[in-house]
Amino acid sequence: MATNATTETFESEVLKSDGKVLVDFWAEWCGPCHAVSPVLDRIADEHQVKLVKVNIDEQQDLAQRYGVASIPFMLLFENGEPQASA
Numbered sequence: 001m002a003t004n005a006t007t008e009t010f011e012s013e014v015l016k017s018d019g020k021v022l023v024d025f026w027a028e029w030c031g032p033c034h035a036v037s038p039v040l041d042r043i044a045d046e047h048q049v050k051l052v053k054v055n056i057d058e059q060q061d062l063a064q065r066y067g068v069a070s071i072p073f074m075l076l077f078e079n080g081e082p083q084a085s086a
Contacts, residue, residue, distance in 0.1 A: 002041065002051040007061055013052050015080040022049045025066070025073040027057050033072040040074070049076075 002024070005013045024040055026033035044051035056063040056071060066075055066082070073083045076084045 002044070002053045004025055004055050005052045005059070005062075007059055010054070010059075010062055013050075017050055017077070018079065019048070019050065021052055021076045021077040023066075023077065024051065024053045024069055025056050025063055025068045025075070026053060027055060027071055029057075030071050036072050 003013055005023070011066060014023055022040065024033075024037070026037075032047060040051055043049065054062050074086045075082055
């Protein structure tokens with residue numbers, strides 16, 4: 001199950017998490033974001049990855065910090081460090 005992150009909770013939910021965290025940058029109006037959501041849920045369940053969602057309309061500073069230019073945008077963190085993006 002996905003966790004929603006805000007600027008205030010991003011550090012504890014993602015940066016200080018042990019293991020792998022998949023961050024899904026999305027928006028309510030984004031059709032493709034809704035389409036990939038079930039797939040991300042399945043990937044997180046099957047691979048023991050924590051899934052964290054960031055709404056870019058509500059958390060614009062996080063989107064800007066991680067260079068989100070288009071959505072859906074996923075960023076994989078491992079032990080608090082970005083490892084891969086798609």
